[in-house]
Amino acid sequence: MKSLNTLALAAASALTAAPAFAQEAAQTLDERVNEVFATATGPFVSFIFSPFPGTSFPWIVGWLVVAATVFTLYFAFVQFRFFGHAISLVKGDYSDPEDAGEVSHFQALATALSGTVGLGNIAGVAVAVGIGGPGATFWMILAGLLGMASKFTECTLGVKYRNEYPDGSVSGGPMYYISKGFDELGLPGGKILAVLFSIFCILGAFGGGNMFQANQAHAQISGIVGDYPGWITGIVFAAVVFAVIVGGIKSIARVTEKVVPFMGILYVGAALIILIANFDMIGWAFGQIFAGAFTGLGVAGGVVGALIQGFKRAAFSNEAGVGSAAIAHSAVKTKEPITEGFVSLLEPLIDTVVICTMTALVITISQQLITDPETGFYVLSEGGSHIATVDGNTGVALTSAAFGASISWFPYILAIAVVLFAFSTMISWSYYGLKAWTYLFGEGQTTELVFKVLFCVFVVIGAAASLGPVIDFSDAAIFAMAVVNIFALYFLMKLVRAELNSYASRLRSGEIRKFKH
Amino acid sequence: MSATLVIGLDGHSSGDRALAYGKRLATLIGECELLVCYVIEWSPFTFQTPEENAERHMRREKEIQTAMDRVVTPALADLAKAGITARGVVRHGDVADTLNSVCVSEGADQIVVSRSSEGGFAKRIFGSSTANLVMSASVPVTVVG
Numbered sequence: 001m002k003s004l005n006t007l008a009l010a011a012a013s014a015l016t017a018a019p020a021f022a023q024e025a026a027q028t029l030d031e032r033v034n035e036v037f038a039t040a041t042g043p044f045v046s047f048i049f050s051p052f053p054g055t056s057f058p059w060i061v062g063w064l065v066v067a068a069t070v071f072t073l074y075f076a077f078v079q080f081r082f083f084g085h086a087i088s089l090v091k092g093d094y095s096d097p098e099d100a101g102e103v104s105h106f107q108a109l110a111t112a113l114s115g116t117v118g119l120g121n122i123a124g125v126a127v128a129v130g131i132g133g134p135g136a137t138f139w140m141i142l143a144g145l146l147g148m149a150s151k152f153t154e155c156t157l158g159v160k161y162r163n164e165y166p167d168g169s170v171s172g173g174p175m176y177y178i179s180k181g182f183d184e185l186g187l188p189g190g191k192i193l194a195v196l197f198s199i200f201c202i203l204g205a206f207g208g209g210n211m212f213q214a215n216q217a218h219a220q221i222s223g224i225v226g227d228y229p230g231w232i233t234g235i236v237f238a239a240v241v242f243a244v245i246v247g248g249i250k251s252i253a254r255v256t257e258k259v260v261p262f263m264g265i266l267y268v269g270a271a272l273i274i275l276i277a278n279f280d281m282i283g284w285a286f287g288q289i290f291a292g293a294f295t296g297l298g299v300a301g302g303v304v305g306a307l308i309q310g311f312k313r314a315a316f317s318n319e320a321g322v323g324s325a326a327i328a329h330s331a332v333k334t335k336e337p338i339t340e341g342f343v344s345l346l347e348p349l350i351d352t353v354v355i356c357t358m359t360a361l362v363i364t365i366s367q368q369l370i371t372d373p374e375t376g377f378y379v380l381s382e383g384g385s386h387i388a389t390v391d392g393n394t395g396v397a398l399t400s401a402a403f404g405a406s407i408s409w410f411p412y413i414l415a416i417a418v419v420l421f422a423f424s425t426m427i428s429w430s431y432y433g434l435k436a437w438t439y440l441f442g443e444g445q446t447t448e449l450v451f452k453v454l455f456c457v458f459v460v461i462g463a464a465a466s467l468g469p470v471i472d473f474s475d476a477a478i479f480a481m482a483v484v485n486i487f488a489l490y491f492l493m494k495l496v497r498a499e500l501n502s503y504a505s506r507l508r509s510g511e512i513r514k515f516k517h
Numbered sequence: 518m519s520a521t522l523v524i525g526l527d528g529h530s531s532g533d534r535a536l537a538y539g540k541r542l543a544t545l546i547g548e549c550e551l552l553v554c555y556v557i558e559w560s561p562f563t564f565q566t567p568e569e570n571a572e573r574h575m576r577r578e579k580e581i582q583t584a585m586d587r588v589v590t591p592a593l594a595d596l597a598k599a600g601i602t603a604r605g606v607v608r609h610g611d612v613a614d615t616l617n618s619v620c621v622s623e624g625a626d627q628i629v630v631s632r633s634s635e636g637g638f639a640k641r642i643f644g645s646s647t648a649n650l651v652m653s654a655s656v657p658v659t660v661v662g
Contacts, residue, residue: 253566
């Protein structure tokens, strides 16, 4: 991966020195890709983000929040009641030594996290805070806490209804639990919903799991080496992704999977150092978060604007209710599907409540967002769509500038982290998308190859298009998955409650015991 | 009353020395069963791709089968030829912890292993499995040079 980064940066540097006419031609190509892409995806995006009649509140945001609240209440705050038990499960206290060598709870959690922790935490939070102000952070944390219950529901079902093949491999996810669960309950339409979910999962894999990653990785690299055409980054990325998912060069993916957690720790560590160094401002930053959450502090859309951004970016970052994590978690070895549900509820906590909040605090403390000294309100940019920033930065560039304000060399580390996060998320989503694809078209080398080649094509499009259309399509595709998944979860949640009640009573009676003491 | 000895194999010639010593001990003791154990180094706290997870069960079964075929079964055949009662087991996990837990669960009296075959950087950082076993074992450990 190191050589890949060097290659990408070298290619980018070489291009900055290319003749002016080549630049112009390339920019035109980028613009053309952007235009075609925005036109093609416009109606889909408009539908997903259409507001409730007579309001500016997107129905999809309400859909996610209501679902997370319903699951929280239905399972009587499972995310808090079983939090300690979830930690014990991850530590392996309840793992049967006879199962050593199988996928552990920790491994399933780490794999799912490497698919979610990434640009959503770095760039997505910057987008939320840049538009909704620090107040968006409050709603993001709330969405993260509620989302733990959504994740618990879908991951329990993911393990319960996975397919186990004769060769020992497994396939799981919403498409399997929707069709099998509906059959078990004698409900019609399970197959149709599963197919619909699979279609949206493929779009989500192309969007948030691919194009958004390529787009922001390009923004980060060009922010350091200078502006150059996005399709160059796209082609380099696509070539490496192709080498892994088509060429089968697994070593690249394995190295990335091992490096990414350390980049995550490094990122959180740097954020902590900045927060400790600015200890006196943490109270003020939380004051801004609370004030912004309930007064808006002058952001576009006021309190509702902050709330929408917070909930949107939380859902995009931790994917609770989306169904993707259920695919990742379904490989775990356990006799009790509910245990993976408990483990999975840690995901939104780590992803959103901890990491996203840290990013938001660093952006707020760095004072990259411009305020009016007289009113204390945030100053809007010329278009009025987002808050004006010191250097006009948005997205990942804003996070980079915020970290750079305290640690001057950190943007370079962040650039490497972004590229690695982007790459690992792409690899994870290529798997999620492939599972949906094979559910629709069947297993087979040719069908799998078609998906993988298409996936690589979207890498190039994502890097070449501008942030606006890419982020809109990415959000829309991922939220479309949540529409189908959550609809099905409302019918299937009683199956999860039966599992929960049975497990809880056996845990209380001592029938389920720790193997480690 | 019969004795049970756990013999830790590592798939190298050093493991053969442990096996030879275990054979000698069994002959001297008389009524004795040898439990030949091969541990595949594995940790539940590693990072894997979704694809690796999906195929993990299948790979685990293959790993166990390969270890059985290449290391444990030939050792058992050798012991059978010498008229010694023996069983074989393949486990995943930390070598020292797993050998000790096999020993505890089987009620074994002693563990026989060879001197570490690990070396270099890893040994300096993490110590050798043999040294860890000697420090943490619940029963006497014989280390064959």
